[in-house]
Amino acid sequence: MQKQDSLDRNLYNNKYMLKKVGVVAGPIALQSLIASSLNLIDNLMVGGLGELALNAVGVSVQIFFVYWMLLFGFCSGSATFMSQFFGIRDYANIRRTAGFAFTVVMCVGIVFFLAATIFPEYILRVFTRYPEVIEAGVPYVRTGAPCFLFVAMIQPLSLVLRTTQQTEKPLYASVIALCTNTLLNYCLIYGHFGMPKMGIQGAAAATVIARIIEASLLIIFIFVRNNPMKGSLKEYFSYGRELAGRVVKNSLPTTINETMWSLGTSLYVAAFARISITAGAAIQACNTIENLFAMCCFSIGDAVLILVGQKIGEGETDYAFKMTNNLIKLGLIVGAVMGGLTILFGKPILSLFDFTPEGARIAWLVLIVYGATMWLDAYTGIMISGVLRCGGDTRYAMLTEVGTVWLIGVPVAFLTSLKLCWPLYVAVLAVRGESVVKGIILTFRYKSRKWVRNVIKGL
Numbered sequence: 001m002q003k004q005d006s007l008d009r010n011l012y013n014n015k016y017m018l019k020k021v022g023v024v025a026g027p028i029a030l031q032s033l034i035a036s037s038l039n040l041i042d043n044l045m046v047g048g049l050g051e052l053a054l055n056a057v058g059v060s061v062q063i064f065f066v067y068w069m070l071l072f073g074f075c076s077g078s079a080t081f082m083s084q085f086f087g088i089r090d091y092a093n094i095r096r097t098a099g100f101a102f103t104v105v106m107c108v109g110i111v112f113f114l115a116a117t118i119f120p121e122y123i124l125r126v127f128t129r130y131p132e133v134i135e136a137g138v139p140y141v142r143t144g145a146p147c148f149l150f151v152a153m154i155q156p157l158s159l160v161l162r163t164t165q166q167t168e169k170p171l172y173a174s175v176i177a178l179c180t181n182t183l184l185n186y187c188l189i190y191g192h193f194g195m196p197k198m199g200i201q202g203a204a205a206a207t208v209i210a211r212i213i214e215a216s217l218l219i220i221f222i223f224v225r226n227n228p229m230k231g232s233l234k235e236y237f238s239y240g241r242e243l244a245g246r247v248v249k250n251s252l253p254t255t256i257n258e259t260m261w262s263l264g265t266s267l268y269v270a271a272f273a274r275i276s277i278t279a280g281a282a283i284q285a286c287n288t289i290e291n292l293f294a295m296c297c298f299s300i301g302d303a304v305l306i307l308v309g310q311k312i313g314e315g316e317t318d319y320a321f322k323m324t325n326n327l328i329k330l331g332l333i334v335g336a337v338m339g340g341l342t343i344l345f346g347k348p349i350l351s352l353f354d355f356t357p358e359g360a361r362i363a364w365l366v367l368i369v370y371g372a373t374m375w376l377d378a379y380t381g382i383m384i385s386g387v388l389r390c391g392g393d394t395r396y397a398m399l400t401e402v403g404t405v406w407l408i409g410v411p412v413a414f415l416t417s418l419k420l421c422w423p424l425y426v427a428v429l430a431v432r433g434e435s436v437v438k439g440i441i442l443t444f445r446y447k448s449r450k451w452v453r454n455v456i457k458g459l
Contacts, residue, residue, distance in 0.1 A: 027167035029299035034174045041178075044352050045185045046200050051281040051359065053200050056136035058284030059127045059273065062266040063120075063141060066259065067112050067148060071105045071155045073258025076305070076385060077251025078156075080392050081243075082163035083306050084456045087313025091228060092235070093243065093456075094164065099236030100244050101156040101251075109152030116145040127270045130277065136200065144204035150211040157218040160229050163306055166221075173217040181210035250455060253398035254389060260398075264405035268431060271413040272424055278356060279424045282363040285353050289346055290370040293338040297378035300331040304386030312391055317452045324387055324446075328379070335378025342371035365425035369432065376435045383442040393451035400441050409434035 046057045078101040085093045115123065120141035124134045158170040184206035191197025198205060222229050239247075269287070273280030304327050311320040346367035350360055380401075388397040409431050416427035445451060 026299075027171040028162065028302045029296045031167075031171045031174045034171075034178045041182050041185060045189050046203050049189075049199060050354060051277055051356070052132060052136060054284060054353070055128075055130075055273065055277050055280040056133050057140060057200050057203065058269070058280060058287075059124060059133055060137040060140045060144075061284075062127050062269060063112075063116065063123055064144065064147065066262045066266055067108075068151065069258040069262030070108060070255060071152065073255035074104055074108075074251045075101055075155045075159045076258065076389055077254035077394055078247055079159055079163050079305055080250055080309060080389055080394070080455055081247055082159065083309030083390065084313030084454065086164055086306075087310035088456075090456075091164075091231075094160065095229065095231045095236045096239040096243055097247060098156050098160045098229075099233075100239040100247055101159065102153070103237070104251075105155055106149075106152045109148045112148040113145050116141050116148060120145075127266060128273055128280070133277070133280075139201045140204045143201050144207055146208045147211050150208070150215045153215040154211065154218060157215070157222060160222060161218070162302065163309075164229060165306065166227075166229075169221045170218065173214045173221070176217060177210040177214040180213055181206050184209055246455065250392055250394050253394035257384070257394070257398035257401050260402040261405055264402075264410050267410050268413045271410075271417040272427065275417055275421075275424060278359045279362065281353075281355070282359050282366060282424060283428075285350065285355075286363050286366040286370060289349050289367060290342060290374075292349075293342045293371075294374055294377060297331060297335045297338050297374065298381045298385065300327060300334060300378070301382040301384075301386030303327065304382060305390045308387070309390035312452060312454055313456060315454065317454070320391075321449060321452060328382060328387070328446075331378050331382040332375055335375035338378070339371040339374030342374060343368055346371065362424050365423075366428050369425055369429045373429075373432050373435065376432070376439060380435055380438050380442060383439075383446060387446060388442075388451045391451040392453040392455040393445070396445055396451070400438060400445070404434045404438040404441070408437060 046053050078097055081097045082094050085091075085097065120138050121134055124137050124141065128134060128137075158173075161167065161169045185203055187193050187195040188198045188202030188206050189200070190202075196202075221227060269280075269283055272283045304324060308320045308324050308327070311317075311323060347364055350363050350367070353360075353363075355363065384397045384401055388394065412433065413427065413431050416422045416430050417424075422430070
């Protein structure tokens with residue numbers, strides 16, 4: 001019997017584990033690819049209006065990016081509990097955790113919505129020094145402001161489905177949102193099919209409508225259909241003080257982590273964009289293309305959070321550590337492959353943008369740097385958002401990521417761009433040194449096994 005149990009575990013560690021990763025990470029990777037494709041389509045269509053329009057949208061999107069990562073941070077901390085509760089099939093506490101997450105992120109969404117509506121120009125000044133870029137970006141931010149409210153619904157609803165391994169449902173919603181956004185972009189940016197010609201403001205309006213549809217579909221999947229997570233609103237919002245306190249304790253570091261990371265990486269863009277309008281447009285296009293491939297790597301991190309978190313919730317901590325070894329190796333392979341594809345297909349995708357010859361040359365060199373180092377980003381991303389978070393080691397993850405970004409990455413970005421005046425692609429490569437240091441620190445923590453914790457014990 002013991003021999004058979006060992007054989008079963010060996011199969012789980014190999015064939016069955018890979019199948020399970022495919023079931024969980026596959027739809028998440030596709031959903032991330034769709035989200036990146038949506039950004040690529042936005043940029044391609046807006047890019048047809050010229051480098052100024054592309055730069056304005058690129059700078060404006062940084063506000064939404066910071067917000068998205070802030071919400072992702074809190075929801076990611078909440079996901080630790082949801083995945084471990086799913087390990088013992090405690091659906092009632094999954095609902096309560098989701099309800100508390102929704103309460104918090106909606107409050108944040110209201111603050112961002114008001115700020116984007118009332119004084120967007122002051123926010124844009126953080127990311128660019130060019131008045132013409134700010135002037136072009138203000139209508140985009142104001143029109144897109146309702147996204148802050150609907151994304152506050154999408155994040156926790158998607159999380160409920162993902163952590164209960166219903167990853168295909170958020171994928172369906174994203175596919176429909178992508179199709180809607182693409183069609184409306186075509187109509188509203190350029191005024192096709194009798195629609196008003198709104199320019200970059202039309203891109204923002206299309207995104208708002210797509211987000212409304214996505215949020216509505218997720219509500220239908222959970223509350224209208226016969227879903228195991230279906231429950232009354234009273235049940236979702238019946239979280240007690242103890243559960244809320246534990247979620248906050250675990251989620252506060254992840255929220256600070258993602259917020260400070262997104263602010264830091266947005267300041268990378270701000271530093272690079274200050275080189276010139278062409279450099280700003282180039283870095284925006286490159287970031288969009290990189291995300292197209294990199295998000296597939298980070299889906300492995302989501303799989304770690306869900307699958308390993310489930311095993312920790314079941315009390316199988318030693319087994320969880322062994323499973324994580326295989327998932328990290330898989331992530332490194334996927335990162336190297338996606339980096340190669342970034343370099344291989346980067347130039348053809350760049351040709352779709354309306355770049356000057358110099359802008360196209362700069363962007364291509366930046367993409368080479370991105371592709372060559374993607375395996376490293378995949379590794380650190382899996383360690384932060386998957387490994388350490390599934391075990392509740394969120395404080396250590398926060399200190400590592402925030403420390404390396406703000407003490408190494410941000411100073412290097414401004415020093416190389418504004419003081420040393422290095423070419424954009426060299427400055428980008430120098431900033432990658434932050435990931436090297438981060439990777440070394442995370443490796444030591446992983447091998448110590450101090451990150452493996454059961455956060456739901458006693459609830």
